[in-house]
Amino acid sequence: MPLVKIRDLHFYRGDRAIFDGVNIDIHQGKITAIMGPSGTGKTTLLRLIGGQLRPHRGTIEVDGQNVHKLSHTELYELRKRMGMLFQSGALLTDLTVFDNVAFPLREHTDLPESMIRDLVLIKLQTVGLRCARDLMPSELSGGMARRVALARAVTLDPMMIMYDEPFTGQDPISMGTLVNLIHRMNEAMELTSIVVSHDVAETAEIADYIYLLSEGKVIEEGSPVKLKRSSSQWVQQFMQGLPDGPVPFHYPGTGFSDDLLSPEVSA
Amino acid sequence: MMETIRSLGIWGLNTFERLGRGHLFLLHLLTGIPALFFRFSLVIQQLYSVGVLSVFLILISGLFVGMVLGLQGYNTLVDFGAEESLGVLVALSLVRELGPVVSALLFAGRAGSALTAEIGLMKSTEQLSGMEMMAIDPIRRVIAPRFLAGLISMPLLAAIFSAVGVFGGFLVGHGLLGVDDGAFWSQMQVKTDWFDDVFNGVIKSMVFGFVVTWIALFEGYDAIPTSEGVGRATTRTVVHSAFAILGLDFVLTALMFGDE
């Protein structure tokens, strides 16, 4: 029984189908990677799982509960058990690094301040930013902000974490540390992880299962080994990052030459 | 022709949809108010940025408005030999109208626009989404305290405005133009009723505080999360607040003072 079960998911932005009948299973205690070209809707998928967006058709179940049938209170109870690392970090700009990480604890628990301090320092230590605790988010680099956000996402010890591009903007060393960290947390805490990433090599290293999304569909799924051996040209191009091939780089629309030759001068 | 009618229809539908969302937003926000009484420190922080930071503007404006009223009122009253009534004129104009209305307009420009920009930026930097995913309802945690702070600050600011204004009128009337100070105060006291005038003025400013803060917070929350979107939302806050204040002022005045 998968922890997250997505069936026949349809979701539109205007007339454009972002998801057009997608089925995904995320298994308990495993790291599942979601990959695909930029703009395919990976972030959108995470928001759908978190209940921030509503599918137009299909169901999403997390831990046996249909996310979009829950009441406000039930949804918030469920979210306490889901951590999410935003692509942008989404730190609260009026709080220090320390207070940002302490924020969920202060909101959801009645722990004494001394205990909160210990917990926060432990989490900051794991992401290597214990000594940056008094900085404001505006004083952090993009990569640092993402690491603070990661520390914050795990403060409540959730059953599942969704990482939206955790590796972007990290230097090779912190990248290696983060990959390791995600891997270790998964093993030590029995965490279920969903990793959205473009870093094929790093992700393939830790993922147990990979979904490749494109144009509203699951193009390919399977273990990293299986994907690397896939005979599909599309998969090969994406996994190896080749510039030429069937993977679209352009946002869908009319052809380039048609656009250049069209007499219409848009007003 | 058909196109014009169609775009009118679209405009109408959008407006109604926004109004509907605004009211749902308000209901949602109000459910967050009771919990604030157990975490009043959240409101205190907002009272600081919404209320305290507006005090200086209100003080200066109130003083000058009162002084101008003193000058203008004197010039008119002296023609009728009624300059003793200057106190009445200054006090009634301030307490009934200018106090609540002008301070609400200033409040919309100072605190309202700041609220919209702040919430809009929090939205565009995904701070609000982030809170939602941490299972913290941003409307209750972020918006509700600001709303309560606006609600509390507005009548206090309006009262400060009126009080300082009366003082400004007195400075000009007595100090500059030589109106007898006894007559100034006693006439004022005779003619200004604490319930009809002062209390109704306070009610007005409460209504304005409610509406302006609501508009400001909703515009921020509903802003398109880009710098342009937030900029436009800020402008809309000021414009819509001004309309709302002046329109409601007419309605309230008709209700309160209409049957005299």
Next chain:
Amino acid sequence: MMQDKNTEITVGMFVAAGIAALFVLAMKVSNLTEFTDEKGYQVIAEFENIGGLKVRSPVTMAGVRVGRVADISLDPDSYNAKVTLNLYSKVDNIPTDTSASILTAGLLGEQYIGLEAGAEEEFLQDGGVIDLTQPALVLEQVIGQFLFSKAEGEDK
């Protein structure tokens, strides 16, 4: 936490200033103070015509405020206006033959009741009646009378 404390203090000062301003408006600018000595005594006066007199119009004696109009009603028998005056309890020595007239403050000002003390040894009590009254001057009537007498004068 230092910053929190300063915030709290300034917010406290702000709220105090706001409440003080409300207090000034109620006490100094408006008439709330009068409600503290509300428990005066009431006397009744009947007028043929009260003009623009209103509830809460002032009642004065030699120009000094001694009370307010508490109630105005129409006497069903005499068709006169029955005005209840609320007089301050400290002014307790108004003779029973005092007369009341409705006067106007300035040419176009508000109307108020002026009391003129009589010579009687006895003083008005709660529920007492002022018999000597003079109605309000109604401008149209005054002008009418003036024109009428003028016309009569020319006829002679």
